[in-house]
Amino acid sequence: MTRKGSARPAALLWCAAAMTVCGVLAASANDAGDAASATASPEAITDFLIQNVCLDTSRTVLQGVSPIDADPRCAAQRDLAPGENLPYHKHDHPSPGDRAAVARGYQRRDSFPVETGPFGRVVEHSFDFGAGAGRRFGVFDAGTGDGGDITVMSAKAASFAATEDGGGGFQLFVGPDCQGRVSPAGLSDSWLIALFDPSRATPLQGEAVARLADLREDRQDNCPPRLNAAFTRWYLRPVLYRAAEGQGTPVALTTLISEHYGGERREDADHVERFYFTRELGSTRWERWQNLQHSRRFSPEQLAKATADFASSNRCSKAEIPEGAAFVMIDCREWTLIAPPDDPAGDRPGFFLDAVRSRHLADQLFPAPGPR
Template sequence: MMRVLALAAACLAASCAPGEASPPPPVDAADYLVQMVCVDANGRPLPADPVACPGSRRKLQVGEPLPYHKVDFTEGQISDSYPIADVNGISRGVQTYFYVSDLSTNPLFPNMVHFNPENGGYNILGADRENVYFRGTFDQGGGWQPWWTGDCRAAGWLLFPSGQQAFTPGAKPSPTQNAATCRGQINAVASTVEWSHDPQHRYESGKVLDTLRVAHFAPGHASAEFNYFTREYGVTRWEAWRQGTGETSEVVRLQCPTGPHDLTLHGKPFYMADCHDWSVIMPLATPWDPDGRSPVDARAPTWPVDPLYTGANRLRNGYLPSLPDGECSASPWTMSRDLRLTWLDVPPWSGNGNCTAVISAPSESGLAALSQDFTARAGDTRLSFGSLLWAPGGTGQAAIALAELDADGREIASSVIRVNLTARPQMFTGQLRLSGRATSLRYKIVPLTPQTGVAVTGSFVSV
C-alpha cells in the first residue's frame, strides 16, 4: 500500500563526526528495526549519538526511556524507533512520526511528546522466522490500517527477509488486504517489495551508515516508496516517488537536498515527491518515555499503540466495521433504549472499512450506554481496556467501564474511568483486576453530558 505522508520538516547539527567507525558485519536483519543507545560504565543510556560510541552501545530495551530524538534535516519532524513488548512474540518496535510544533498543542500533555492523531502517526515493526514487515500503520490519510490475515496471523507489508537473505538483493510480492479485526478488509492493494544492502550509504547529516534499503512499488510500477533502515537508528529515511521528471518541489529539495531527485526505475522516469531523513539526533535533558502517561490525566497514555498489534482484542468489532455494502452497523454491540446513535463520516476515522459512532444521552442518568458482553477466560487475572474518544461538538464527559458479571448478569466488580473530552481524539485506558468469580464481562461506554455526542473510534479489552 502506498502511503503518502504529507509531513513538513527541519535542521539540527549532528553531535558526532560523519561516518565515524565502521560497524561489524551484519548478522540479523531484525537488528535494523529500533534505535541504539550509548551507555555508561553501568550500562545506563546516555543522551549521545550511538554512531559516536561503537564500543559502548546497545539496543534500546523495552520500556526504557529514549535519551535522544531522531529529527529530520530541517528541524521540524521527529521519528523515533523504539522496542515494544508483544504477547505474540511478533511485534518488535514502533516507528513514530510527529512534529516539534505539536509539543505544546494538547493541554493533557503540556510541553510533552504525545500522540496527535490529527498530525502524526506510527508504523508497527514486526518480524517472524521468515520476514520483517510493517504490521500496520496510522496516518492522517487512512487512520488505523492494521495488516493481519483473516485467521489473525500477522502478515504485514513485507520489508525484507529475517535472515541473511536480507543482505542479498531480492524481491517478492507484498500483499496486504485484511484488517486486524480479522473480519473486514482495508482499502489496500498488492505491492511488490525489493530490498538491497548498502554498507556505505550517506545520509543528509553526512553520516555513512550500514543500511538496508526497501522499495515498494504499486501495481505497474506507477509509484514507489523507499524506506531505509540502520542498526543505529532503526527507520532512518523515507522517500515517496512518482512517475515524471523534474517535478520535485522546492520544499522536498530542502528536506533532502543531496537527492537524487530524479531516478529511472524499471525503465520509467520517477521524481522525488516527498522525503524525510531522520539521521540527525536531538539529545534530551529529560528522556522521553513513550509508555508514559499524561500528568493531567493518568488515564491518557503519551503514545498509545493499538493493542491489536501486541495482543488479542476480547471485543468483537472493536472498530465497528462497515458491512460489505458499506453501511455501518453497531452489532454485536448493544445500545440502551434511550441511547442515540449516529455515524460520523470524517476521515481518517471512517476509512478502510471502519466506522465511527457518535453516541449521546438525553439526560444525566448515566444509564444510556453502548456495551458488549463477552466470556471470561480461565487464567485471566487482570485485563486492560480502553477507547479512543472525543466530543465532535467541543467538550463533554464520558465514562468507560469494564465489569464482572455473575451467572444472573449482576455486577460483582468493576473498574470505571470518567474522562473529560475535547474536540481532539484521545485514547483513555484502564485496568480491572479480576476476582475469579465472574462468568462473563461487560464493556460499556457511557455519555455523561446530556445532548452532547461522544465519538467512538476504537475500543479494546486485552490481557
C-alpha cells in the same frame, strides 16, 4: 547487538570538506559484496530496526548522546531494550528557511522495541510532530498527523503490521494468512520489509511480490476478499547521512533499504516508498517517489508542482532513482538531527503504541504480555 565506539568513519568525509551537498551513495561493485556477506535472520534484521544507545567505559548509558555524534565517551553501543528510557531522539531536518523557527525540525521518529502478547517483541517507529499549531513533541496529538509504524517479525519475514499518519489515519496491513476475522496472524507477512529463510543462510537482499490489503478504521474487523500486489526489493548499501548544524560532519552507515512498489511490476508501479534502516539509528530515512508517466493521485500539473515544491525545500539530499518506471521524488524525511531527552534520565517510550492500544480491535492485536 553490542559494538564498540561511535559511528563516525573517516572515509567519505570529503563531502564536508568540499562543502558539497552530500547525498545517498550510488551502488558500487563493493556493495554487492557487502550484501552477500550479511546473512538474513530475525536477529540481523531486528538490529537494523532498533536504535542503539551509547555506553561509556563502565557500561552506563550516556544521556543525550547518539551513536553518530562522534562523542569520545561512546565506548560501545547496543540496541535499546524494551521499556528502557530513550537517551536521545531523532528528528528530521527543517528547510533552510525554517531553521530559526523550527530548529529541532518538524517530526520526531524514535525506533524502539515493545513487548506484546501475540507477537512477542515488536518495534515502534513513531511519527511525532512538534512544529505548528497544536503540535508538541513528546505528546500524542490525535488528529494532527501524529502516529507511527509497528513492525512485526514472523517465521520468515519482517513487515509493517500497522501505521497511522495524517493522510490515512490508523491503518492495519493484512496478508495472505488473514482469514475471517482480523487476528494477529493475519497481520504477518503483509507490508514486507525483508524476507529470510530460517532453514538456511541467505544474503540480506532479495525481492518478492507482497500480497496485502490496507484496512482503514471503518473496515478493520474482517479480512478482505482480495489482496493487492506490491513488488518489494531489499538490499544493503552504504549511505552518507547529513548532520545537523553544530553536530559534526556527515556519517556513512551500512543501511538496510526496503523498497515498496505500488503494483506487482516495478515497470508500471504507481509509486515507490523507500525505507532506510541503520543499526545505529533504526528507521533513518524515508522517501516517496511517484510515477511521472501516470499517477492515480496526481494530475500532471499537481505532480509537477509537488516535485518542484519538495525540491525547493532542501529537506533531503538527492537519492538514486528507484528502478523501473520514470519516478520523481515528492517527499522525504531524514531523521539524523539528534535532540536530547526532556527528562535528564531519559524519556519514557510508548507514544504511538500506547494510543493504539486504546483503539477498537487494536487492543486485541497488540496487547501487553499477560502475567507469567
